[in-house]
Amino acid sequence: MAVAAMLVASPAAARPFAPEDLIQLRRIGGSSVSPDGSQLVFTLSETDLAANARRNDLWLLDLESEGAVPVRWRPTPDANEDAPAFAADGSGIYYLSDSGGSTQVWRAPLGEGEAQQVTDVDADVAGFSIAPGGGRIALWFDEDVSCEATSCADTAPPNDAGSGRTYDEIFVRHWGSWENSTQxxxxxxxxxxxxxxxxxxVVSRPLSGNVPSRPFGGGDQIAWHPTGASLFFTLRESGPAEPTSTDLDIYRAPADGTAPPELLTADNEALDSLPTPSPDGRYLAYVAMAxxxxxxxxxxxxxxxxxxGESRALTQAWDRSIEAIGxxxxMQSLWLVAKDGLETALFRYALTEGTLERMTGTERSVGAASPLPDGTVLATMASALAPSDIYRIGADGREIPITNVNGDLLGDLDxxxxxxxxxxxxxxxxVSGQFFRPPGLAEGARAPVALFVHxxxxxxxSNDWSYRWNPALMAAQGYAVVTIDFHGSTGYGQAFTDSITNDWGGKPLRDLQIGLQHVLDRNPWMDGDRICALGASYGGYMMNxxxxxxxxxxxxxxxxxGIFDLRQFYYATEELWFPEHDFGGPYFDRESAYERWNAVSHVENWxxxxxxxxxxxxxxxxxxxxxGAFTALQRRNIPSRLLVFPDENHWINKPLNSLQWHREVYDWIARWTAPDSPAQERQAGTGESP
Structure with a gap:
């Protein structure tokens, strides 16, 4: 893409935002700032529709030159570059690349010179971190637990081996993959x-568990001590209790593996994570659940x-949950990221005074944040109306954009x-919520309504961007979109989040009913007689x-x-700590608690x-x-349609699958909210919705 296009929007005539636009948007990934704070390198992914995948390249931005624009840095055809990190002396950049056939760490100088492959392990490297001073590198990757070396080449099964998998304890699968004896x-x-x-x-030996944790743990669970002599990491022990445990612990291990890891958080049986050592190495900041x-x-x-060895809680009196630390x-302050209402915001915690100050406003939410030597912070920020860009946040809270990676793609969209x-x-x-008015809605016109349930x-x-459930995209199709942060939502205090426990279909449903009517009563341009509701996961349960x-x-x-039958769900899901907390224990001990909110018990009303x-x-x-839900619908002769993706997990991620999903959803809603739809004809004849 043209460099200038990343900063200057196109003046073309506006048109509605479409699913085809969503899947083509560029996405900012990992980034790194040079030691002197003068340069930024970041990952940018772009869609390759022919491959039904996304391609990653690295981009470099001069932070000291006013008006500087990012430039693509050392692109390699047919290869992906990701996870950049500046060398300790700032002379070059380390990064992940699959150009050699497997994903390994590479290094290239900022100036002239060839890129060199840094690692050559018998596995795809998932992530890495360079020690302060540049003397060592930490890697993490999946390897068979029987491998005694650093890494081992895959071995072919015997010719007479079958394809069956055998297990002697639970947690046989997780998120989107079966357990295969690797960690x-x-x-x-x-x-x-x-x-x-x-x-x-292998510095995580002799512990048994995943570093970082699966399926979503990353580099924020691993940190070097400033001396480079040791590093901290988070691990939950594997074994038959793992599916019911959230007990992630923080360990400290010598970088050369001369001693086993030391457990630092043995006293807490709940989660401990995000180890973040102070610049002088005296203190370790981290988060803990209770x-x-x-x-x-x-x-x-x-x-x-x-x-x-003494630890103390600094934000016990602050009723927000911390997502990132810097x-x-x-060393006078800690920068914290936490959800606060509808935004995820950046806060500054003054260590001496013990005070907190919100540094970002309400226009957008913060993603990753990196404090700079000059006291400012670089952060990715997005809103419900705009995808992520990188901002510099000043000591006065000013949010100054330094990238505009989708300027050319968004500039002609209404x-x-x-x-x-x-x-x-x-x-x-x-209870809080938000609604979206479709662009170009004429004065006096009314729009059908779509209720999104998270x-x-x-x-x-929240006021953030989504590539899977995007209210702005739905609104651009001509709908009034309403979202409601019902009881159980995050960002409003722990008691509000906890209030959904043992009450899945109680207060949340009442909030949706009250909130929807509240919005319809105050916005006559919303046509509440033409209305559909949508949701995924728990939101899908709420549809049932x-x-x-x-x-x-x-x-x-x-x-x-969506969950259709809570009894069957309990016995088939993987992370059992989730239902056992929300319903007070396993199904066989808490049958009445599960059955109270079991959607399958109300099929006669569908x-x-x-x-x-x-x-x-x-x-x-x-x-x-x-x-199960589709069978119930079909047997009750209710108009219904089933869309199954054989290559997707809980999320629909692949570009062409995303496009198909959005088209199916929008066609379905249009079918039932159009003025001449069967639903509207039945309403006209009976005064009721179908």
């Missing part, structure tokens, strides 16, 4: 002239004195407008629950990967047309849940 291990090598040397050592077995508990900032260069609202929901609590259930449809417990209100429903979509590799909510 993600943490390995270090010495660096000689910038290249890995020697045999390396409730074992609860993945959505509040993450409280902790500070450990690495000399005395030290200021002068985006909807967004409005936040609040109302008194279930139990008299204040998953989690401890989640949010609405079918039986709010029948007749909607013209159609869209259910992606009447609303539903589109059911699912990924066949979804092991979080396995696809028989979706088949």
């Amino acid at each position: 993600s291990r943490l390995v270090t090598f010495e660096l000689a002239d910038g290249l890995a040397s020697g045999e390396g050592v 409730t074992p077995g609860y993945e959505s508990d509040r993450q409280v900032l902790q500070l450990r004195d690495l000399i005395t 030290w200021s260069a002068d 985006m909807p407008t967004r409005t936040e609202f609040a109302f008194e929901g279930a139990d008299g609590d204040i 998953g989690g259930p401890q989640g949010s449809f 629950w609405i079918e039986g417990n709010w029948p007749g209100r909607f013209d159609c429903l869209v259910n992606h990967a 009447r609303t047309p539903m589109l059911v979509t699912v990924g066949e590799r979804d092991f979080r909510i396995p696809y028989p849940q979706s088949l």
Whole structure:
């Protein structure tokens, strides 16, 4: 793409945002700032529709020259570059590349000179981190637990071997893959002239578990001590108790593997993570939860004195959950990222005073954040109306954009407008939401309505961008889109998040009912007689629950990967800590708690047309849940359609699959909300929705 296009929007005539636009948008990935703060390197992915995949390249930006634009840095045809990190002396950049046939760490100078392959292990490297001073490199990759070396080449099975898999304990599959006797291990090598040397050592031994944790753990769970002599990492022990445990612990290990890892958080049986050592190496900042077995508990900032071993909670009185940590260069402050209402914001915690200050506003949300030597912070930021770009956040809170990677793609699009609202929901609590008005809606015209219900259930449809469930994209098709952060949502205090426990179909449904009517009463341009509801995961469960417990209100429903039968779900899902927390224990001990909110028990009330979509590799909510809902719909002669992706998990990620999913969903909703639709004809004849 043209460099100038990344900063200057096209003046072409505006048109509505379309699914074809969504899948073509460029996405910012990992980044690194040079030691002197003068340069930024970041990953940018672009869609390759022919390959039905995304391609990653590295881009370099001069942070000291006003008006500088990013330039593509050392692109390699038919290869992907990712996860850049500046060398300790700033002379070059390390990065991941698959140009050699497998994914390995490479290094290239900023100036003239050839790129060199740094590592050559018998596995695809998932991530790496360079030690301060540049003397060692840490890698993490999947390896068979029986491999005694640093890494081992794959061996072919015997000629007479069958294809069957055998297991002697649970956690046989996770997210989108079956257990295959591998674990993600943490390995270090010495660096000689910038290249890995020697045999390396597995510093996570003799522990058994994944470093970082699966399926979503990353480099923020691994950190070098400033001396480079040791490193910290997070691990949850494997074994038969793993599916019911959220007990991630922080360990410290010598970088050369001369001693076993030291457990630093033995006293806490809940999660400990995000190890972040201070620049002088004296302290370790990290987050900790208090409730074992609860993945959505509040993450409280902790500070450990690495000399005395004493730890203390710094944000116990602050009712927000911390998602990321960074030290200021002068060690006077900690930069924190936490969801606060509808935004994920950047906060500054003053260590001496013990005070917190929100540094970012309400226009957008913060993703990754990197403090700079000059006291500013570089952060990726996005909103519900714009995908991520990189901003520089000043000491005064000013948010200055330094990239505009989709300027040429978004410049000719007519985006909807967004409005936040609040109302008194279930139990008299204040509940927040947002709605989107379609672009170009004529004065006096009315738009059909789409109610988005988020998953989690401890989640949010926040003021942030999504490539899977995008309210702005739906609104651009001519709909009024409403989202409601019902009881159980995050960003409003831990008690509000906890309130959904043992109440899946209670307060959340009441919030949706009250909130939808609140918005319709105050916005006559919304046509509440032409309305559909959509949701995924817990949101998909809510579609099944609405079918039986709010029948007749909607013209159609869209259910992606929703729970249909809580009994069968409990015995088939993988992370058992989730249902066991939300319903108070295993199904066989808490049958009445599960059955109280079981959607399958209300099929006799179902009447609303539903589109059911699912990924066949979804092991979080396995696809028989979706088949069950579709069977119920078909046997009750309710108009319904099933869309199955054999190559997707809980999320629909591949570009062409995403395009197909959006087209199916939009066609379904248009079919039932059009003025001449069967649903509207039935309403005209009976005064009721279908």
